[in-house]
Amino acid sequence: MKTTNKLPPRNTGTQLNYANQNLSIFQNQKPINLRRYTTGAEEMRRHQNSYGSQKRNESNEIQKQTKGKCQHNTADKQFTENGRQQHVSSLSDSQSQQPPLVMIKCQAKPQFENFKNHANAKNHNFITQQQRNEKPHSFKQIAQVNSKHLSNCNELIKFQVYYVGDLQNAILNQNAKNSEMFREHIVVSFTYIPLIQKSEIDIQQIEDKKLNIPLARNKKYNKTIIFDMDETLMHCNEDENDKCQFKIPIEFEDGERIVAGINIRNFAKEIIQKLSDVCEVMVFTASQDIYANQVINILDPHNNLGKRIFRDNCISLDDNHLIKHLGILNRDLRNVVIIDNSSCSFAHHLENGIPIISFYNDEKDNQLIKLYRYLCQYILPAEDVRPIILAHFKQDKLIQYETVEEAVKQLYF
Template sequence: MNQIQGPCSNLSSQKLNKKSEESCYKTLKQIGAINNLKKFGDFQSCDNLFNQTSSRKKEGDKLRKDNYSRVNAQQKFDIQLRNEIQYKDYFIGGIKDIISKEKCSQNLKQMCIDQINQIYKNVTYKDLYFNSKKQLHNIILTKKYSIAIDLDETLVHSEELKPNRRYDFQNQQFGIFIRPYCLQFLQMLNKYANLFIFTSSNIKYATTIMQILDPLKEIFQGLFFRDHCTILQDNTQVKDIKIISNDLTKIILIDNNPQCFIPQPFNGIPIIPFIDNKADKELLILYQFIEREIFSAEDVQQVIKRFFQFQQFRQFENGMQAFQILYN
């Protein structure tokens, strides 16, 4: 048998065969990979897919980063606001601030003065025999507390359309401004209380505003409007919250008009009127008060009596006299 000549002459037949098998196996793997891709177009598609995936990943990373930054900034802002807010001075502190400021509009000042006089009427009203509305029996209360909330100058301000005014919502009849933090306020309250709108406006207007504030119908359990209000002998329009629940220890009414509280003087929480102030923080302050004082109370009437001390108004001749002596 002739010996193998050339560069492979020093290799044994066994080593040569092993080397050849490894080379063939490697070649077959390469061919298999190419066959899987089949053609040049597949290389191109794969490359595009890689680029798209990479691009989407970058976009996703950027979106997550932006969301994180936004949430982080909002949290810092909320913490700063909470530190600035002193709910112990709620309402009366705001009234004092508005009345004392020269730059505040005369309209807003007069509304605050009216509120003080309405508080006086609320706690000194003598006629207890008004025509109360009957409780509606189809209302199902699923949470411990119930809160009825006014609309105009409490959650929103509406007016006839004016030129050069940028409204939060408008139609052919009117434009509205939504009070700052309104939606957050309602969403937070909704976690712990049954929420209702109770307005002295007509049903068509009230329904329109309710749909703007709660388009998915996830917040409010019901709407009470002008027909549900009670008329006193002097034609004063008030809101009897017994129409919602007879348990006055777990229900409150929030309204910028304190004389609406006359049927239940110590179930009402007043709020400074809102017109169009974008820097308004009253709903944030009010939420802190409700969260820390009302939602831990077994009897909300006792909390409201103790916090506001409006029963002291009875010893004076009118609301402004009481305000000037008690708070100045």
């Protein structure tokens, strides 16, 4: 099957050197017989799950050498090594014989990791020689220090804020719900937001893609809430055998037909309806409209959304990467909020961006409920949303620190 530009290439992991550590960067490579149309976010998560066990084992080895307190566990080491070998073997087998995919992915999330000039990463001030012996994914130092002070009232107040409280809990308690996803989310944001911010934007692109959207009238609040779609409000299954709530047929211009499995995030329909009653709500997705419209019809059956914005209005970086630049809107940015599971998508508007962890198929997910309460309490009544967002999530300050563990410790504890 010949690859076309209507669907993204499938992603495969490539090891690059990151401050003398092996960091997996997902690079776009053209498939031979496969196409799909959600992003590589789930594939990235699966890789990090396997990669995380390796990182934890390496961290234990370093602690043993420096402190001499860790006892060598041959059985655990052998179990980890066997698991690693099985993972490498399975990757080799999958490369030689890929199973056929019926569910395809229409690039909902741009692959920010695939920058042509990776050498530029060495110039960022958050990559230093100090990272040689650090394992930022573990956050052990933070957990050991701060777990003794949870009775402090100021610390407890922080736990009440959306995202930040769950992130703190994820750092302090590795067994907490969604702990790994919150840890991975902050690591990805720390690593790639500076890369996006330092990438040049063609101003002419913004001018060419500007939208003339009439202002919503007769709303209680003059706010515009923008939702990303894939992995924020829903997830498109990669495998036809995966459990799904809905199946939608897609027929492309060349006559190709596929069936996509869709899982809707808990409270996704309700948050669109409830917010639409009091303010303007939009969906901004990097997916193509031929797929996204059918999904949005499920999310918004009563057509409450003020606007649906698709891939054609995303801004292209490096001719290959898409971001959601709020400059295409004819809106006062004091009243605009964008919610996306990839903070890189709004890296040029961190003062307007609210993070959320990715959704795949968690039937007990409650992030949108927490988000709705946060929006009602802090965002909708605000005269200017930007200082509030910066004060709560502090993503603009991540670049000031040399390591992700230092950033998390200083900003969120």
